[in-house]
Amino acid sequence: MDKQFNTRSMIFTLYGDYIRHYGNAIWIGSLIRLLEEFGHNEQSVRAAISRMNKQGWVQSEKVGNKSYYSLTEDGKARMEEASKRIYKSKSPSWDGKWRMLVYTIPEEKRHLRDELRKELVWSGFGLLSNSCWITPNPLEEQINRLVTKYEIGEYVSFFRSTYEGMSSNEDLVTKCWDIDDVNERYSQFIQEYSQKYVIDKNKIEKGEMSEGSCFVECALLVHQFRKFLFIDPNLPEELLPAKWLGDSASSLFADYYQLLQKPATRFFESVFEMGKIKSENK
Template identity: 80%
Template sequence: MEKQFNTRSMIFTLFGDYIRHHDNVIWIGSLIRLLQEFGHNEQSVRAAISRMSKQGWVQSKKIGNKSYYSLTERGQARMEEASKRIYKTDHPSWDGQWRILVYTIPENKRHLRDELRKELVWSGFGLLSNSCWITPNPLEEQVNRLIEKYDINEYVSYFNASYEGMNNQSDLVQKCWNLDEVNAKYQSFIQEYSQKYVIDKNRIEKGELSNGSCFVKSALLVHQYRKFLFIDPNLPQELLPKRWLGDSAASLFKDYYNMLIEPANTFFKEVFEMGEINQIKEELKK
């Protein structure tokens, strides 16, 4: 099978959608087997999981001569946050307040700025002006994690404030986020995946899609939809444009995902449990 998407990203998807619901631990052999479905070989899986371990997302444990991997506390927190946003049922409520984060990171720590920018964008912050970020959502928990992660407490100020002008709230939103661009990407997602949904629904009803195929399609669907976490700031309804396509995309995603997830879970469990059985057999031989 042709390799689809980079190995590290697919591992994140599998941890977020499957592994964390199975005691948050998996044998490397099972992970390699699962990633083969997407065209990733053993070498690329081992290299990616090693890199994720060094970055603090996963941790490893040896049992005999077998390596097992699980999400770290930081990794679990990120997966929980991502899951809430991917499978959200409604827009966040808004108290009318804006959270403002301002930082003055010194030149000798400038490497932290790019990392911090990426994290803030992922969390839904918008850039108001140089080193000044805003969000209508209460993201204090995420901010505190970032400050602790990068050890930048002395360089960051965080405010909770009301907007007093001089323009209206929609002008402020337009200045900080390019929602037209996000809407265009949602439109492309809807056009592509509404067609795929109809085709796969018909194939499932005819019994033409295997559990393994559903597993691949489900993971790739989540993987593709997860990209919106990096560009959609998850704004309250009051701050969104009238013709917002995010809701239609979310509805399509849920219908498609719910159609695939039962056979996909069956396939995952077969591979996962086979790894456990093989481990028990190895232990009994000793």
């Protein structure tokens, strides 16, 4: 298994695409079984889910002698936000306003500053200048959640404003994000996955692809596309370059996902239900 598909990241993918739609909780045995399909062993799964528990993304519950893990409220909110961006059909429209976040977090709370930076990048904010982040998207809800989560209200100022110069909105985008690099990565995704899509479509039509294989390919597809959440700020179409490939990549992803989804879901359900049945019998 390619090292890029690390255990913790794959668990996030499974929660986002499957587990949260099935009552939000999964027996650790079922999770281990599912991740075996990707080459992850029991030890790495237990270590990864324990780390996610400590980070506040999941919570554990004992039922008899079995451990179940479910998303916390923070975990649910993150999955919901990620899902909206992954499965969007096209770039959002713009209200012409810029959202600006400025913080003055003291040095002794530096760890909070580092965590906040990671969260802002993930949500699509760009760094305009030291401790000043901007986005054209209406992310007020996300900001309020972050301020509450890290208890940093006294250090943060948040504005909604218009850009009056001295350059253009397009120049502002170029300053804050490397959109050309993101576009190039979308080009690479299209090149690689358009070929894989044709090959797998042919296999499925001939009955040469098992449900387990569809599950693996579907999860890896989502996992790979999810990486764009960390580099694509999800800019409105008014601020994107003329030859933007993000929407084409999203269409390819949606078609490929639809091809694999039904057999993949049947495989997931077979493993997930096995954990439920064992639990109910004990």
